[in-house]
Structure formats: structure tokens, C-alpha cells
Amino acid sequence: xxxxxxxxxxxxxxxxxxxxxxxxxTVSIEGDEYLSEIAAHLIKAGGKRQRxxxxxxxxxxxxxxxxxxxxxxxRGGVAVELVQVGSLYHxxxxxxxxxxxxxxxxxxxxGNLRAILAGDFLLAKASEIAxxxxxxxxxxxxxxxxxxxxxxxxxxxxxxxxxxxxxxYYPSIAGKTASLFSAAxxxxxxxxxxxxxxxxxxxxxxxxxxxxxQIVDDILDVIATDEQLGKPAGKDMLExxxxxxxxxxxxxxxxxxLRELLLDGLTEAxxxxxxxxxxxxxxxxxxxxVAAGFVERARAEILSVSDNRAGRALADTxxxxxxxxxxxxxx
Numbered sequence: 001x002x003x004x005x006x007x008x009x010x011x012x013x014x015x016x017x018x019x020x021x022x023x024x025x026t027v028s029i030e031g032d033e034y035l036s037e038i039a040a041h042l043i044k045a046g047g048k049r050q051r052x053x054x055x056x057x058x059x060x061x062x063x064x065x066x067x068x069x070x071x072x073x074x075r076g077g078v079a080v081e082l083v084q085v086g087s088l089y090h091x092x093x094x095x096x097x098x099x100x101x102x103x104x105x106x107x108x109x110x111g112n113l114r115a116i117l118a119g120d121f122l123l124a125k126a127s128e129i130a131x132x133x134x135x136x137x138x139x140x141x142x143x144x145x146x147x148x149x150x151x152x153x154x155x156x157x158x159x160x161x162x163x164x165x166x167x168x169y170y171p172s173i174a175g176k177t178a179s180l181f182s183a184a185x186x187x188x189x190x191x192x193x194x195x196x197x198x199x200x201x202x203x204x205x206x207x208x209x210x211x212x213x214q215i216v217d218d219i220l221d222v223i224a225t226d227e228q229l230g231k232p233a234g235k236d237m238l239e240x241x242x243x244x245x246x247x248x249x250x251x252x253x254x255x256x257x258l259r260e261l262l263l264d265g266l267t268e269a270x271x272x273x274x275x276x277x278x279x280x281x282x283x284x285x286x287x288x289x290v291a292a293g294f295v296e297r298a299r300a301e302i303l304s305v306s307d308n309r310a311g312r313a314l315a316d317t318x319x320x321x322x323x324x325x326x327x328x329x330x331x
Contacts (some may be wrong), residue, residue, distance in 0.1 A: 005316035008054050009309055010066035010141060010220055017073070019052045022078045026125050038110055038118040039125075042085050045101040051184040052077025054209075058202045058232040060310035061302070069192065071179060075129050076187040082126035084180060089119030089132030093238070102230070104330055117285025135188055141316045144183040151175020160240035162250060162259050169244055170211075177217075201305050208298035209318050215291040218243035222278045224328040238266050244290065248283035255281075276312055 027039040055077030059069045091097070092105040096164060099105055112225035123145060130141040154172040156166040185206035189199035220229065221236050222245050224316045229235075236243050242250070242262070249258055256275045261270045279285065299315040 004050070004312045005050075006050075006057055009057065009060070009061070009189060009313055011068050012221070014068060015053065015056045016049065018074045019049055019056075019078060019081070022074055023081060026078060026082065026124070026129065035118065035121065038106060039121055041103070041106050041109070041118075042088060042101060045103045047101060049081060051080045051180060054181060054184040054206060054314070055080060055188040055191075057310045057314050058185040058206075059192035059194075060188075061202070061314070062192055062194055062304035062307060063308075063310070064106075065257065065309045069188075069260055072133055073188060073191045076133055076137060076191045077184060079126040079133075079137075080127040080144075080180060080184045082122045083141065083145060083148070086119040086122030086126065089115050089122065093119075107313050117155055124325070127128075131309075133187075135190055136190055137199050140183055140186060144179050147175045148178035149175075150251075151179065155264070156239060158242070160262070162242065162262050164247055166241045166244070166247060169247060173211060173214040174207070177214040178207045181210035181213065182206035195235055198305055201301055205298050205301040205305070205314065208301060209321075210315075212291045212294035212298060212318065215244055215287055215294070216325055217290070219245055219287055219324050219325055220286055220328055222246070222275055223284060223325070225311070228328055234266075234271050234278075237262065238271060244287045245278050245283040246273040248286050249278045250284065288322070291325075292322055295319060 001122060009015070009154045023043050024040060027036060027043060029036045029039075051073070056069050056073055059073040060067070063069065088100060089106050092100055093107045093115050096107070097105045098108045105115075110118075127138065127141060130138040151172050151174065154168065155176060158168050159174075182203050183206070186199060186203040189202040189282060194202070218236065221243065222234055226233050232238065237246060246258070247254055254277050258274055261274045261277075264270070266274060295318045302311055302314045302318075305311055
């Protein structure tokens, strides 16, 4: 389990073990070792499992400290994680990625067709679990998959568009990132039998956290080193995805030079120059202020639900996002 404030929960180790066991069991198909291997490839490569842990912690906000959640809560979190992993299979096909989580990507190892079908299989298994948890969870997960697609399509519509606006950026990240976090926390509340008002507050926390998460990720893309990121810094700019720090930089005097670099197509030297322009503009602190606003609202939302250890851990996990930016800046 990745070190976050959620690691401090009394049930953290057990929760992680239950999630991993359920993930592997779900994608293991009797009599079909080939598909099982492809479906389990990224799961076995590891991951933070933040979304299923959010499902567990959301449910635990209504329990005495240290009491384990019901197995159905774990299964609900696993359904969300399967959607996440399935979407990564599809993303890697679109991006022609060669590596993912320090292993060869599914598309690079088995080809695009098998990667797409394996991604579809993971989405199907997620839907199967959701259906077993009731109509509300099934409908929620189906809508979330739709939101993911809408957010990704919205991003694709503005690729290499130096005139991309905040009004185009926010709906895109709400769909492609925040929707899955809000689904994770909402499922935790639903399966745990919380009241409607509490479920809605848990959902709002997940959404606010997800917005902050993506903005912070976009900030790290331009301030962290290649080594810290495990990929080239400024990769989004290379791929024509102009995130909030870039949008803000383009509106400053430094934006004239940045616009020229982006319109000409980034060479390796241009990538470094573009990163330098964004880093030395007011864009990063401005974007960080936006992320901090989402974090502040997220913390207030979850602490209005519960200030037990799970509630505080979720609040601290939101704060941890901002701390990660400070750590990257000083490393």
C-alpha cells in the first residue's frame, strides 16, 4: 500500500490485502489462462489502489475506529478499480504507450486488439460486481463509465489547441478523473447503508478531491523532474494536452513565446524550453491556489460527515496532495 494518511488506519493492511485478493479472484477465469494473464497484467504490476481504499474509508466513516468494513464494501471498491485499470488499457492504446507501472504495457506486449478487448473485459467484470450490489450501484457505475468517456472525448476535442479555456478544462477533468473518485466514495456510502444526506456529502468529497487530484497531477507534470515522474516532464504538452498551468501561462506575457513553441511542434529542446516558461510564470502558484480551494472544500465536506479516524484520514489525504507539490518543488 502506498504511504498516504490512509495507511494510518487500523485496518489499512487488512483492507489492502482484501482488495488485492478480490481483484485477482475477479479476473481469474477458470479454463482461460490466456485472458486471465492479460486481464491481471496491470493488477499484478501494483498500484496505489486509492479509489478502492476511498470506498473502504468512506464506509468506515460510519463505523467505530478499527472495525472492518463488510466484504461488499471491498467488492464495491474493486469494481471502481477495475474501471480504472480497464480505462488504462484503453488509454495506452490511444497513447501508443510502451510502459505502464514500470512494466511493459498490455498493448506493447499483446497488441492493440487484445488490449482493447481485455479493457472491455475488465469493465464487464466491474459491471458484474456492481449489479450484484444492487440497481443503484449498477446504475452509478454505468453513468461513471459514461462520464469517463465524455471527459476523455472533451479532452480530445481540444488537443493542440492553444486557445483551450478553463471552461473547457474543468468539465474534462470532472469527467475523466473526478467522476471515478466520487463514484468510489458514493459506493462506500451506499453499500454501508448510510443516509441520503451523508451519501451525498461523501460523493461531493470524492468529486472535490478528484478535481484537486488532477490539477495537482497537471502541476507536477511541469515542475517535477523526469526521474520523479517516471516519465518525461511536460509529457502532456508533448501530446497536445494543455492543462491549467499551461492555459494560465498562455495568458501571460510569457505566453507569446510558449504559443510559438507549441504551434511549431515540440522538439526535445522545445520541451525543456516550454517547461521552463511555465515554471517561471505565475501559472503554477495560480493553479496551486485553485487546487488548494478544492482541497479546502473537500476537507470541510468529509469532516462534516465524520471526524473519526477514517474521516480524518480522508481529509488528510486531500491535504497530502498539496504537500506532494511542495515536496516536488524542493527535491
